[in-house]
Amino acid sequence: MKKLLFLFSFSFLILNCSSNDNNQIDETPTTNEESLYFPPINSDTWETKTLAEAGWNESQLQPLLDFLDEKNTKGFIMLHNGKIVIESYMNGHNANSIWYWASAGKTLTATVSGIAQDEGFLNIENKVSDYIGTGWTSATLNKENLITCKHLLSMTSGLDDETGDDVSPENLQYLADAGSRWAYHNVYVKMQDVVAQATGQDWDTYFNEKLRNKIGMTGSWVNLNALSVYWSNTRSMARFGLMTLANGKWEDQQIISESYTNQATNTSQNINLAYGYLWWLNGKSSFQLPTTQTEFTGELIPNAPADMFAGLGKNDQKVYVVPSKNLVVIRMGEVANTDNSSFGLSNFDNDLWQKINAVIN
Template identity: 25%
Template sequence: MSTRKQKQYGILAQYSPLKGSRPLRLALLVSLSAGVATSAVADTTCGPEQFKAVAQYFSHASAQAPANYQSAYLNYPSRSIAAADKPFPLPLGTPLGNVSYQYADKPSTLDDFLKATRSHGLLVLHKGRIVREQYANGGTEQTRFLLNSMTKSLVGLSVGIAVDQGLISSLDDPISHYLPELKEGAYQTATVRQVLDMTTALHFAGQSPDAAGRGRDIEATASKSFGCGQSIRQHPVNALFNEGSQHGQAFTYINTNTQVLGALVERVSGTSLSKFMERNLWSRIGTEDAANWLIDQPDDSKAIEHAWMGFNARVRDLGRLGLLLANNGEWQGKQLISKSWIHDSMTPDQPFLKQLAQRPVFGYSHQWWVPVGGKDEFIGMGFGGQYLYVNQAEQLVIVEMSANPTFDSRKSTEEAIAVFRAVAANLAQE
């Protein structure tokens, strides 16, 4: 391996766990204890040491988490996504002061929230102007932050563009119509819409349907990718039906669904997900810097993106993406994403998706979380505390990057939406 590739793929080449680390908090590899990793352990080139290193790297709880989230694209294989030829300016506006809010009957402030969640990047755009921007814990304007599951929302937009371009005929087509390799497993009868809206009824060997419902479905396979450079392409083929259930009846958050969507975009477009994003979105919204998408192996000719969690980008460029969404998919007079797709992404179309039983503060549509009780707002969210909040009514975009050491998928995201709505209320008084 060349010196250049050793640096880029440093984790694969030379990473070893740090001594004295805190207990691993990431769900990554939790499923290995259920016996999923038997074949990997038997493989002397890919085993527990590699898996432990991966889990430690992506843990939100470790002391190294901010630095790790700021450099993932340097330490794992990734594809570069070119920026725009000319950056779109983000002028300064009237500074936003500190904001008070209340969550769980406890008063607090925006500054308290940022400190408690170990924020390392914040941008607040109001009517296209920067009203607050700050960095901490090693983050800077130049940092490309790992988005974790916030990546899913970008995949949702890519699917929308593919639909707009006629590459996908209907969301009600079986996903296996476009990916025939899925005809033998649980995805066989799932529609594109059901995969997009997380209403599939499936799980994976070695894990119960309940475990898959908590998102622990791709991590064992992903650990072999990040730790050993193994492909994840075949993983969705192994999906198993949930007995007594049917697709389209309930919300079940499954990371593999988004991985399937990434493969879908790749297949119908004839190019990589990264290149599709570059051509149709990233290079067209005035971005100032390239982004990176983590891929499953160093061999780019065979690789596929980690569609479920692997996007890395600057805060300001994510803010520009938010401006596109706040303006219903229109950028400088050009409709990059149809208004109908943006509307549908903010409008769950099933009663059980309008308010989730598992997450009652949120609904869900097209890979976006939709805060209950609001209007014209939606949010992308990542494990450990990464957010892209868009409020069309207030022309407000908030990008917040964290490595929250006490992150809780329900409580932390509920508090985040309380904070962001408090910011919106503060700005509405101006």
């Protein structure tokens, strides 16, 4: 996502974010052997646990919150085994406020694409033109037909990433064969068209029915020219992170198959090892970043756990999921460093995890 396109002015468009908005908290003691907790779908309650119950370092909480505040954070949540341990709002934000996910919302598109595959409507190994017809790019027919849904999900379409966010055919120009080049590109949004055509429902309806409503999220998609951006409160982002931590389950209901979830949150191709299906992956030996073809050696976020995967959005919108620690961390807000408006990853990630580690270790 290369432009924010005045996202701030569109917050008033979100009309359906009220079902979870009272955000009552029911604090219940936990045990050391607790199972994963899921907050009720049709209730505002969400069980909590204290830092002491989580075995965390209480003396490091205030330094973490001070850091978040000074870095323009608006909403911050940390879940352990599904229960809220830390929830804080600042800089004019509150529990009812909505905010944009930016590119962290790409993970929503990946998830709903997987649900459509689970239901037999599509196969991500099939070419995109099987679902939305030919001529959706400016490439020749034989080159266009090389592009599968999986290529869109893994950012390996081979289309020119320097032509901007617009995904009209004249802007989607051939640069390399699909599967031979990784490049961060807004063309992934065509997967929303694929899902709509394959299911016979519009994107918003299918998304709401198959994902949002089933896990108690609120929020809406806002279409801004070529961009489709999700807005919600902070707890809705936490609900999504929790479902992914649970390998696609919500309580006893499998929302998306575990096998697809595992594929989505592991390396999807051999060019950028740190990228799954629109999820960023830590702990790999190398990574690439948006707008560059440079391969960097080392882990994406060295201070974060190696098994962490993340949705990363412009201006530091973050969904971190850490299976080894049963941890979900959410950060919403303005850009943390005013001289760095990264499309996803920024130096804020590593600095934030230094503060988080002081709390949880």
